[in-house]
Amino acid sequence: MTWEPERLDDQRHLSEGDPSGMLPAVAGAAAHVRTGYRNAIEARVDRLAGQGRPRAIVVAGMGGSGIAGDMLAAVAGNGAPLPIVTVRSYQLPGWVGATDLVIAVSGSGDTEETLSVATQAVRRGCTLLGVGAPGSPLEAVATQASAVYVPVPVSGQSRANLWLLAIPLIVAAVELRLVTAEPDLFERVAATLEDMANRCRPASESFINPGKSLAMDLAESVPMIWGSSPSTAVAAHRLAGQLHANAKYPAMHGELPEAGHLQVAALDGPVAERDIFADVSGRSLRLVILRDVEEHPQVTRRREASLRLARERGVPVSELMAEGVHPLERMATLIGLGDYASTYLALGYAIDPTPVSAITELKARISQ
Structure with a gap:
């Protein structure tokens, strides 16, 4: 399985490589918010x-x-x-x-x-x-x-x-x-996910599509995904899980400040080393920070210091900011983006994002 970023702007490949329709399923998130709300009330x-x-x-x-x-x-x-x-x-x-x-x-x-x-x-x-x-x-x-x-x-x-x-x-x-x-909270969350679906639609080219851009950042790396608040930590957990299931891709997640006590040590490890003269680039560490507008002051200091540590060691970083007033809105911006990115990462590797054959096989074995 090789990473070919040009696949992300090949509309035929995006359609044929996703026969079970994971991209349309991700695009249905706004409708799911409205349906979930209506069914809960009913x-x-x-x-x-x-x-x-x-x-x-x-x-x-x-x-x-x-x-x-x-x-x-x-x-x-x-x-x-x-x-x-x-x-x-x-x-x-x-x-x-x-x-x-x-x-x-x-x-x-x-x-x-x-x-x-x-x-x-x-x-x-x-x-x-x-x-x-x-x-x-x-x-x-x-x-x-x-x-x-x-x-x-x-x-x-x-x-x-x-x-x-x-x-x-x-x-x-x-x-x-x-x-x-507020009375309109759930509609605002749905509108947030609709906006993300529009920005990340398959026809939108990679250089302006945030979902494709994040997939390109994550490709050929080992992502270490940290949240800077409880809300963004949930989004970090979700992104790691979606990378596992959709792209069949390894990732780790954590929350600051705890991640700064353990996972930060990986910045000095073998996966963080980058040989710029190698003929074939190996997969190296990438630090992905999911930021929130509401952070504890000490968490902000740890986040900024961690980013400096990574950059000083040549470890690439990605910073993503949650947007919105309510925590649920802010979570939606990051979860929606991550769901698209994990699906596009799979398609960039020519992997069907829907099947999870290893999980299916595991369930079959333990049921015997």
Whole structure:
């Protein structure tokens, strides 16, 4: 598999190389926001508020569904009056009980880890909110427990349906008064993603297309992606995951200041070395910083110092700034850009971004 950047402006290649339509799926993010919001309202997630504020919120989900939980925690912020944690396993923590809200998220509705946690939540008497495919095993668990369930029309890969799965969680948090949201917030988020879809459309050439430009930066590198706030850290995690799944590409992610205590050491390692005289360039480290307009002053100092360290060592850097007033808007700018970049990176390597054969094979082996 060789990187050929000219493929990104070859409309025929972009169409034929993406037979399952990952690019159109990414472009549907704005519609997913509106659908997720409408379905959450129709499912009456406001009923959760009638049970009082929970002691804690636990979100159960794997892959993109787990990212939805991280988004909820980041949007609620450090001022949230209760802990919000994401569980990515089969086991509900022992401290979770009847006064807690468990949100089970699964695009397919049959993710075995999520079903296991949802079942445990019901047995312990927790309040349960389910989000996933209609008519699925997850909906059956929720229905049997007389719990609120938000059916969402997931199609294709669950990772391409992030906003369908995440928005109902944010709506529920608004109803519980854990998140402050203006009446037009969700429409603003949808408009932000529509703007990104227009700027990153396949017909837009690489030199003005931010998604293609970021893909070109990431190509032939090992990206180390850092967020400078909880919101941008979620976007960093999402970008790394999308690079894995769409482009089948290695990446690491972190959040400042923690990344400055461990991952920064990689700037002195073998992957950071660049031989400008080599006939064949190897893949070397690239530092990708996702910035936020709201940063702790000490985080800003660490970010600036880290960028200087990288540049002094000849490690290429990319800085991306989140835009918008609300944390959810700012997250949308970076998540939308990253989803496009990961898809274009795959297509630049002539990789179909949709199939995940290694994941499918792993699931088949453990089911035997």
